[in-house]
Amino acid sequence: MPKRSSGWWAVGAIVVLAFVLGWVANSTGLFRLLDATAQGGSPTRALDDRDVYYPGSETRARDEMRVIACGTGMPNARPKQAAACWIVELGNGDKFVFDIGLGSAERIAAMKIPYDYLDKLFIGHLHADHIGDLDALWIGGVISNRQRPLRIWGPSGAEEKYGTKYMVERMQEMYAWDMGSRQGNVNTLGLQIEINEFDYTAVNEIIYQENGVTIRTIPAIHALDGPVSFILEWNGLKFAFSSDTYPNKWWMEHTKNSDLAIHECFAPPSIMVGKQRFAVQDALNVATQVHTSPAMFGKVMSEITPRMAVGYHVFNDFDTQPQIVKEVRSTYDGPFELAIDYMVFNVTKDDIRVRMAVVDEDIWPLPSVTDKLAADPADRIGFTDFVSGGRVVFADVVKWYYDQTNQEFGTSFQPPSAEPER
Ligand SMILES: [Zn+2]
Ligand SMILES: [Zn+2]
Numbered sequence: 001m002p003k004r005s006s007g008w009w010a011v012g013a014i015v016v017l018a019f020v021l022g023w024v025a026n027s028t029g030l031f032r033l034l035d036a037t038a039q040g041g042s043p044t045r046a047l048d049d050r051d052v053y054y055p056g057s058e059t060r061a062r063d064e065m066r067v068i069a070c071g072t073g074m075p076n077a078r079p080k081q082a083a084a085c086w087i088v089e090l091g092n093g094d095k096f097v098f099d100i101g102l103g104s105a106e107r108i109a110a111m112k113i114p115y116d117y118l119d120k121l122f123i124g125h126l127h128a129d130h131i132g133d134l135d136a137l138w139i140g141g142v143i144s145n146r147q148r149p150l151r152i153w154g155p156s157g158a159e160e161k162y163g164t165k166y167m168v169e170r171m172q173e174m175y176a177w178d179m180g181s182r183q184g185n186v187n188t189l190g191l192q193i194e195i196n197e198f199d200y201t202a203v204n205e206i207i208y209q210e211n212g213v214t215i216r217t218i219p220a221i222h223a224l225d226g227p228v229s230f231i232l233e234w235n236g237l238k239f240a241f242s243s244d245t246y247p248n249k250w251w252m253e254h255t256k257n258s259d260l261a262i263h264e265c266f267a268p269p270s271i272m273v274g275k276q277r278f279a280v281q282d283a284l285n286v287a288t289q290v291h292t293s294p295a296m297f298g299k300v301m302s303e304i305t306p307r308m309a310v311g312y313h314v315f316n317d318f319d320t321q322p323q324i325v326k327e328v329r330s331t332y333d334g335p336f337e338l339a340i341d342y343m344v345f346n347v348t349k350d351d352i353r354v355r356m357a358v359v360d361e362d363i364w365p366l367p368s369v370t371d372k373l374a375a376d377p378a379d380r381i382g383f384t385d386f387v388s389g390g391r392v393v394f395a396d397v398v399k400w401y402y403d404q405t406n407q408e409f410g411t412s413f414q415p416p417s418a419e420p421e422r
Helices: 002-028 030-040 104-109 134-142 164-174 176-182 249-254 269-274 280-290 294-304 321-329 395-409
Strands: 065-071 085-090 095-098 120-122 150-155 193-198 205-210 213-219 228-234 237-241 260-264 308-312 336-338 343-347 352-357
Touching: 065 104, 065 237, 065 260, 085 104, 104 134, 134 150, 134 164, 134 176, 150 164, 164 176, 164 193, 193 205, 213 249, 228 249, 249 294, 260 294, 269 280, 269 321, 294 308, 294 321, 308 343, 321 336
Parallel strands: 095 120, 120 150, 150 193, 237 260, 260 308, 308 336
Antiparallel strands: 065 085, 065 343, 085 095, 205 213, 213 228, 228 237, 343 352
16 A cells, blocks of 8 residues: 555654754754743853863863963064963963963963963073063063062073073163162062073973972973973873974983973975075075974974874964975874964863863953052152153142042042152
8 A cells, every 4th residue: 555655654754854853953052042042032051062262261170281372483473473482270270381482471461360370480492482571471470460479490501691590680680770660669579580590401300399290301402502391290191392492312202102292393494485585595404403394393293102292383374284284294193283372272181172262352460369569659769850840740630530549449548749748
């Protein structure tokens, strides 16, 4: 009976179709959407499968390492990529900054981390693209509520003048006027710097060990004696950061089986000529002798077999990425990301999740984690009579600001001119 048989066919098809549609609706979250819509006309529940990172919005798991790219570019300033800088945040609450290249301070600010926690900086070498925003982290940190000294670890050099201590002390001298100008106007606890210079020839020696975190240094080979790479270990997780280096035996030996291995993956010679406009001879030298080009990076990673290899220190664009990735893939077939600013890695023993951060460009500093201390006006250096004699004082408007502000915050300050003569 053909008629009856085709009826059963129709029923069967409908059952299968309903099953497939149900599976699709469930797996795409459509049911959740319909559920919410039925209750109030529009979805109200947050989606639990968002695939971006909103800074400041996620509790870190106790066993988790979060690594954020705050500078992945080259020494050339550009809006899209700052120069070298990485933040490592650990489940025990500790945070570390590795390199502080040109333009990276604004990326750091976008991570919504109180500056009190951004007090531990490790510098791999003293090229401008790795220290260019040190002043912005240091003095910018002070006016962004860091009320702790900035602690800096960095290598010595073949001569005293090529070491981290020399550089930092000259930076402090360079900012003599800046520091003097802030005295008595803002709390300057954060202007203090603790300099920890260590031997650049030390091989796998511990330079930091606190709160279950161990950081070691190994020599790097790059441009001039002095550069180093770092290895951070915590809770069974191993993070390696090259800063800049030519492939070398110390990296090969000591970063083996890292969970996250970040190594420079510099623009290859053809891109150095084609995009950067270098002379061919210089391009070959810089890309293959001073730095590590993509196919060399691939060789390095094939040797150390990390759970995740991360290349950085290159302009990662629609027209450069295909060639760079192809060259890496000619020598390495393991897990790999070519980093871009705001790439975020959540590393646990079971998983490495890679996402992009979505940042709020209207960022303001977070409060200090300790009570905010006011400056002591007695510390002010002040003006000479010549300069202060030039002031045009709008006493009525200033008084209005004082009155409004006192009313808003329940205080009773008076403008300096209204204070009794000392
Ligand atoms: Zn360098
Ligand atoms: Zn560099």
